Amino acid sequence: MKISLKAPAKINLSLDVLHKREDGFHEVEMIMTTVDLADRIELTRLEENRIKVDVSEGFVPNDHRNLAYQAAKLLKDRYNVSEGVLIHIRKNIPVSAGLAGGSSDAAATLRGLNELWNLQLSIDELASLGAQIGSDVSFCVYGGTALATGRGEKIKHISAPPPCWVILAKPPIGVSTAEVYRNLKLEHLKHPNINQMISAIDNADYPLICSELGNVLETVTFKLYPQVQRIKEQMIRFGADGVLMSGSGPTVFGLVKHESRMLRVYNGLRGFCNDVYAVRVMGERYY
Numbered sequence: 001m002k003i004s005l006k007a008p009a010k011i012n013l014s015l016d017v018l019h020k021r022e023d024g025f026h027e028v029e030m031i032m033t034t035v036d037l038a039d040r041i042e043l044t045r046l047e048e049n050r051i052k053v054d055v056s057e058g059f060v061p062n063d064h065r066n067l068a069y070q071a072a073k074l075l076k077d078r079y080n081v082s083e084g085v086l087i088h089i090r091k092n093i094p095v096s097a098g099l100a101g102g103s104s105d106a107a108a109t110l111r112g113l114n115e116l117w118n119l120q121l122s123i124d125e126l127a128s129l130g131a132q133i134g135s136d137v138s139f140c141v142y143g144g145t146a147l148a149t150g151r152g153e154k155i156k157h158i159s160a161p162p163p164c165w166v167i168l169a170k171p172p173i174g175v176s177t178a179e180v181y182r183n184l185k186l187e188h189l190k191h192p193n194i195n196q197m198i199s200a201i202d203n204a205d206y207p208l209i210c211s212e213l214g215n216v217l218e219t220v221t222f223k224l225y226p227q228v229q230r231i232k233e234q235m236i237r238f239g240a241d242g243v244l245m246s247g248s249g250p251t252v253f254g255l256v257k258h259e260s261r262m263l264r265v266y267n268g269l270r271g272f273c274n275d276v277y278a279v280r281v282m283g284e285r286y287y
Ligand SMILES: C[C@@](CO)(OP(=O)(O)O)[C@H](O)COP(=O)(O)OP(=O)(O)OC[C@H]1O[C@@H](n2ccc(N)nc2=O)[C@H](O)[C@@H]1O
Pocket: 012, 015, 024, 025, 026, 027, 028, 030, 097, 098, 099, 100, 103, 133, 134, 135, 136, 137, 150, 151, 152, 177, 178, 181, 246, 247, 248, 249
């Protein structure tokens, strides 16, 4: 038996950091939504009692460091599963990009193994197990559009944003999320208005969504990697309706309503950046 799943990327329409916690994590408030750029996960039963990972990208680890491996190990140990699995990951989402590719692979693995191993766990139970793997995994278990709080694992579903294009542009650098949080100066942040963003989404007010985009981590990543800020400036210059860095970066996304404008932004960006994608917002929950 083989199970195939889609593991979509996310973008952060708002990302605010409130304070640093005793446990070293930061208390956040984020609005996250899924887009239709996705890795493919294939889960196949193995006779041998082990977890084997096979990844299409050579530089992504295929051992215990892989987040999909960690998802399988967590379920296997907790529910005493005595059979093995081969996890094949076809990467389409750029790595270390602020798009939660690894977290989404882990989330899809949790969903898929729940079926393959007939564990009968609810989606909420899977999301809560996901939080043990990483802060973004819970959101990725559900997908859709949500307000994420705590260290990112407390999920409240909200409505999907109105349909639009999302141009993603990733400069050729990988960003360490831990390094970005470590370098964040909490004193002089310009906090995004999360409630305003939620009501803009609820009212399908596209211009307000575009004007309310905000991410406090931009201050850190732009300083560490000035080329990320330049990509943001280019995207604005080519006419995207709203532009923001996703997560800890370095991917910058631009929202665009009309196809002709989308093509202008997409083609313009390709002159500066190899990794450019034009995708759609996919903010409805799939589970
Ligand atoms: C910034 C965000 C925004 O969605 O995404 P990415 O840029 O990674 O996609 C997330 O907060 C990232 O989530 P995730 O990538 O799952 O982070 P984790 O593996 O849990 O943590 C990596 C490291 O980031 C720091 N960290 C993470 C989350 C948080 N709320 N506070 C933190 O300080 C910690 O140093 C932690 O060791």
